[in-house]
Amino acid sequence: MIHPNKKRLRRSMMFLNCQKPGLIKDPYIYGPDSIMLDLEDAVAENQKDAARFSLFHALKEIDYHGVERVVRINGLDTPHWKEDIRVCVAGGADTIRIAKTESAADVRTVEEDVLAAEREFSRPEGSTLLMAALESCLGVLNALEICRSSERLIGIALSGGDYTKDLQTTITGTGDELMGARQHMIMAARAAKVQCWDTVFTNLDDMEGFAEETRLIKRMGFDGKSLVNPRQIAVVHEIFTPSEKEVIFAEKVVREIDEKKARGIGVFTVDGKMIDIAFYDGAKRTLAMAKAAGRYKGDL
Amino acid sequence: MEIKKTAVAGTLESSDAQVTVEPGSDGIELLVESSVIHQYGRRIREVVLETLERLGVKNARVAVLDKGALDCTLKARVECAVYRSNGMNENLPWGGVIR
Structure with a gap:
């Protein structure tokens, strides 16, 4: 274990x-x-x-x-x-x-x-x-x-x-x-x-x-x-520690990828930036680090 | 344990204590000097005597020059001095009589 x-x-x-x-x-x-x-x-x-x-x-x-x-x-x-x-x-x-x-x-x-x-x-x-x-x-x-x-x-x-x-x-x-x-x-x-x-x-x-x-x-x-x-x-x-701006963006990326995936959409934009599944793990990692550091209280 | 030879542990830096143990033949003779003797003198004596008792030291001359050490530091310095007087620094009984 x-x-x-x-x-x-x-x-x-x-x-x-x-x-x-x-x-x-x-x-x-x-x-x-x-x-x-x-x-x-x-x-x-x-x-x-x-x-x-x-x-x-x-x-x-x-x-x-x-x-x-x-x-x-x-x-x-x-x-x-x-x-x-x-x-x-x-x-x-x-x-x-x-x-x-x-x-x-x-x-x-x-x-x-x-x-x-x-x-x-x-x-x-x-x-x-x-x-x-x-x-x-x-x-x-x-x-x-x-x-x-x-x-x-x-x-x-x-x-x-x-x-x-x-x-x-x-x-x-x-x-x-x-x-x-x-x-x-x-x-x-x-x-x-x-x-x-x-x-x-x-x-x-x-x-x-x-x-x-x-x-x-x-x-x-x-x-x-x-x-x-x-x-x-x-x-x-x-x-x-991820900045507030980075945390907000990472949260958007995770939510959008989860939502778009369900609708069969693979690539799209968030705040003008092209996003696909390759960004998912990075965004999750940003949120995990922000959470561990006490800067993110969300549930993603 | 027997105090076989004179041994010293610790320093005179702030938050530390310097403990010297010497062979004795008439129980424990304890001398304590401390900048906080009026507030903590009794407590320092208690910690030192309890530590010596736990280690089974029956006869020794012990001098403590305290510079504001916490209880855990006092214990560490007394134990170190006693084990040094016996030339022992390996396979020590951590969690046994050292606790």
């Missing part, structure tokens, strides 16, 4: 350092769709144990008001990932983000331990979802097999810093160096019917550049973006 939250709205996924109690105690007030509680890069090597204790009690005791609780675990090339999985599952994390994923086998390795932990801690089997961060050229090239690796997998996320390092270049701000990975990943995700998220934008003084990059990845088809600061949330939500 497909997990009911597999396709939930994930426009904004905000990173938070598990080592910092002040950061993880109330991030829901900023209204992200998901938080990503980080056990990996943000946590110093000698504080991994402390971060796990903080994570466990935060998951058990803090009410995050429906915000999805994703935990980024340490990579499979470290001694930490097995205990990371145990604490995530015992605490009841919604989703585990696998760092440095390079193959379907990596996802299955994590999945085996997650299942074992669900049995150990009496959690429903299959209740813990997975997402994969692609951080290398090999990971990006294997995007399709990764997307198809597990029923638990909700999607893939680009990790631009490590990826550009592997590509032997740097983040330039133009997006040129990320274009191939972005295009490849979004196609793989769509082919496998999972979600896809863009990398973080770390220059907090350049909010216009951030908005421009967010508009770009929206046009490319991404579902959302990883974030490093609460200030970025509203920008992403505005760009990723």
